[in-house]
Amino acid sequence: MKGTSAVELVGVDKDFGEVNALSGIELTIGGGEFVSLIGPSGCGKSTLLRVVADLEQPSAGTVTVGGKPPRQARVDQEYGIAFQQAGLLEWRTVAENVELPLHVHGMAKPQRQARAAELLELVGLADFAGSRPSQLSGGMQQRVAIARALAPSPRLLLMDEPFGALDEMTRERMQAELLRIAGETGAAVLFVTHSIPEAVVLSDRVVVMSPRPGRITEIVTGRRPAVGKAAELDPDDVEDVRESSAFFAAITAVREALRKGHEA
Amino acid sequence: MTTSKVPHRFANLHGDSGVQVGKTVGKFGWLPPVVFGVGALALWEVVVRVAGVPAFILPTPSAIGAQIVAQPAVLLSTSWATGLNALVGLVAGFVLGVVLALLAASSRLLSDLTTPVVAAASAVPIVALAPVFTTMFGSTTEIPRRLVVMLVVIVPVFIATARGLRQVQPVHAELMTALAATPWQHARFVRLPGAIPHIMTGLRLAAPAAVIAAVVAEYFGGLQNGLGSRISSAAANTAYARAWAFVAASIVLGLLFHFAGLLAERLVTRRTLRRTP
Ligand SMILES: Nc1ncnc2c1ncn2[C@@H]1O[C@H](COP(=O)(O)OP(=O)(O)OP(=O)(O)O)[C@@H](O)[C@H]1O
Numbered sequence: 286m287k288g289t290s291a292v293e294l295v296g297v298d299k300d301f302g303e304v305n306a307l308s309g310i311e312l313t314i315g316g317g318e319f320v321s322l323i324g325p326s327g328c329g330k331s332t333l334l335r336v337v338a339d340l341e342q343p344s345a346g347t348v349t350v351g352g353k354p355p356r357q358a359r360v361d362q363e364y365g366i367a368f369q370q371a372g373l374l375e376w377r378t379v380a381e382n383v384e385l386p387l388h389v390h391g392m393a394k395p396q397r398q399a400r401a402a403e404l405l406e407l408v409g410l411a412d413f414a415g416s417r418p419s420q421l422s423g424g425m426q427q428r429v430a431i432a433r434a435l436a437p438s439p440r441l442l443l444m445d446e447p448f449g450a451l452d453e454m455t456r457e458r459m460q461a462e463l464l465r466i467a468g469e470t471g472a473a474v475l476f477v478t479h480s481i482p483e484a485v486v487l488s489d490r491v492v493v494m495s496p497r498p499g500r501i502t503e504i505v506t507g508r509r510p511a512v513g514k515a516a517e518l519d520p521d522d523v524e525d526v527r528e529s530s531a532f533f534a535a536i537t538a539v540r541e542a543l544r545k546g547h548e549a
Numbered sequence: 550m551t552t553s554k555v556p557h558r559f560a561n562l563h564g565d566s567g568v569q570v571g572k573t574v575g576k577f578g579w580l581p582p583v584v585f586g587v588g589a590l591a592l593w594e595v596v597v598r599v600a601g602v603p604a605f606i607l608p609t610p611s612a613i614g615a616q617i618v619a620q621p622a623v624l625l626s627t628s629w630a631t632g633l634n635a636l637v638g639l640v641a642g643f644v645l646g647v648v649l650a651l652l653a654a655s656s657r658l659l660s661d662l663t664t665p666v667v668a669a670a671s672a673v674p675i676v677a678l679a680p681v682f683t684t685m686f687g688s689t690t691e692i693p694r695r696l697v698v699m700l701v702v703i704v705p706v707f708i709a710t711a712r713g714l715r716q717v718q719p720v721h722a723e724l725m726t727a728l729a730a731t732p733w734q735h736a737r738f739v740r741l742p743g744a745i746p747h748i749m750t751g752l753r754l755a756a757p758a759a760v761i762a763a764v765v766a767e768y769f770g771g772l773q774n775g776l777g778s779r780i781s782s783a784a785a786n787t788a789y790a791r792a793w794a795f796v797a798a799s800i801v802l803g804l805l806f807h808f809a810g811l812l813a814e815r816l817v818t819r820r821t822l823r824r825t826p
């Protein structure tokens with residue numbers, strides 16, 4: 286782990302009126318660490334991510350993002366964010382969509398364009414720079430959204446079920462891509478998912494949550510492929526992880542934790 | 550370098566699945582209305598002659614046609630004067646309508662101030678203000694007519710734009726918040742481009758209304774250089790066929806604006822293809 290932690294949550298509660306969405310959340314994400322949030326629907330995964338992103342204010346507790354209050358972190362574009370929907374702007378080309386965060390931050394056009402070209406290369410869409418988003422498949426659009434999230438070189442990537450709408454094969458390919466990108470950029474990732482294998486294969490740590498009130502019940506060590514290999518990571522390496530016995534052990538551990546949370 | 554081969558779908562690249570603006574007219578789509586129009590004129594001529602309808606009720610198309618042929622220069626110059634008023638008013642009203650809608654969308658207070666005013670304006674017969682403006686600005690200027698046109702245009706443009714600006718996808722709104730975009734950036738990058746199809750529909754609806762307003766505004770006095778003033782003075786002088794010749798020119802001018810509006814809508818909307826969810 287390098288330097289300061291990417292995210293620190295201390296005693297965080299979040300209430301929506303009567304609904305106790307988050308309760309007593311304690312979580313620290315180290316620099317470059319990949320952390321997944323998993324749990325039944327309505328247990329507050331999105332709320333937790335949105336609190337970190339300063340899209341929601343906690344009712345109690347303190348949140349620090351890259352050593353700053355969340356609002357400052359948002360204004361400084363300390364984090365990049367990707368949602369379940371790619372949410373690309375149809376009136377901009379693919380490259381212009383990637384440039385959007387830089388455009389908002391007032392970067393000059395030549396630098397913006399150079400950065401977008403670099404990122405499209407990274408996500409393997411260099412040939413589509415001038416295309417319209419509607420000309421791309423769902424998986425390609427999601428990769429554009431990830432490139433957009435990476436544009437300001439954030440130290441933290443927040444992702445809320447970004448692969449939820451993709452078919453299984455595309456999804457596995459995207460997971461390998463994300464691992465490679467996270468390895469190359471060294472960014473920490475907070476990743477919400479409903480898939481146990483996805484959480485295990487991607488993460489350093491899998492955070493298991495339970496509902497009413499939303500809280501962390503257990504943290505399981507994931508099976509993220511070693512960082513050293515990440516630069517040359519290809520789907521086969523991830524495939525190896527998927528077939529290892531440690532992978533199945535971790536899956537079982539997460540499943541047990543989810544079941545316990547459900548019974549509690 | 551890892552290049553992944555994700556299968557891509559070019560569903561919208563070819564074909565016309567994207568937007569549907571107005572009606573698609575086939576190759577001979579113009580034929581039925583033309584046949585209908587010619588037939589109606591012929592019927593009109595026959596009925597008026599056979600029944601002996603007096604000219605002050607309805608002149609024959611041939612008499613009107615003779616008037617048109619007799620004074621093309623006057624028809625052109627008056628059409629130009631009225632058309633220019635309609636155009637100036639249309640442009641001014643369009644810009645103001647869009648700007649007002651943007652302002653209304655940017656703040657709760659401004660929205661509360663402007664929206665009821667515009668809603669009320671849509672119930673006011675705005676051309677009825679023409680004599681008031683003529684008194685205010687004098688009868689030797691085009692300003693009263695242009696003002697009337699502008700006010701008539703603002704209403705549909707404001708309403709269409711406001712509707713478009715309101716229809717922001719939640720994921721886009723969320724994204725702009727996450728990027729700490731200013732309200733102005735939000736408007737410029739997301740709201741306004743997303744609203745363009747709506748804005749253009751507002752323009753298309755307003756374009757022929759601008760001509761109607763420009764013509765009718767002339768009925769209430771002022772300069773005698775446009776179609777409306779010629780219609781009313783010809784009618785007052787019992788030159789009914791001549792009055793109808795100017796009415797015909799107004800129709801042509803209205804159609805011209807209508808089709809220009811339609812064309813503008815199609816061109817602009819096609820360029821900013823809206824996404825099919
Ligand atoms: N804006 C809001 N207003 C009121 N209640 C809310 C709001 N956002 C979330 N909630 C409630 O908070 C709880 C947690 O919601 P959240 O969206 O974080 O769940 P989640 O774990 O992301 O669920 P899913 O897996 O279905 O996405 C739910 O009970 C939800 O109804």
Ligand SMILES: [Mg+2]
Nearest residue numbers: 330331332445
């Ligand atoms: Mg959610």
